[in-house]
Amino acid sequence: DIIEIKTTKGYGYFQCMVVDKTEGDLIKVFNKVFSHQETDINTIISIEDTYFYRFPLSYALRKKVVTTIGFAEIPEDFEPPLFMKEKHIVRGVFLGWHIVNTKTLFNRLVTVLNDEEKKLSEFGIINDTYLIEKFDSGWSPKNWE
Secondary structure, three states: OEEEEEOOOOEEEEEEEEOOOOOOEEEEEEEEEEOOOOOOHHHHHOOOOEEEEEEOHHHHHHOOOOEEEEOOOOOOOOOOOOEEEEEEEEOOEEEEEEEEEOOOOOEEEEOOOOHHHHOOOEOOEOOHHHHHHHHHHOOOHHHOO
8 A cells, every 4th residue: 555644844655565463564655755645656656765664554544644545566576674773872872873683683783884774774663743754854764863
């Protein structure tokens, strides 16, 4: 499913990639805010700047904070991201990044991200409010410092 969420600057879109009632559904966020409701699914799914999050989709649909607008096939070769990243902060001090293996939950600490690690999505579960903030701020894993 392709899902629409209203932001303060327009409309954002994401696709449910994996349904998971335990960890939250895995969504692929198309990193662009449209000033209008986009009805062309191909325009949405052609956006190359994307990232992933876990998201409580069924809850958001029930509460009507998001709307299903269409459907797009998930590529047969799609694999959920094996690695994601999160900031490692202790007592307000940034110590580096945890690179998290999403299958084993083992993580390793790095102090400086290489080019590939900079592209990794943020590890965790996001709610609709936080997702809207991400859309409206132009947040991207690539510019996350």
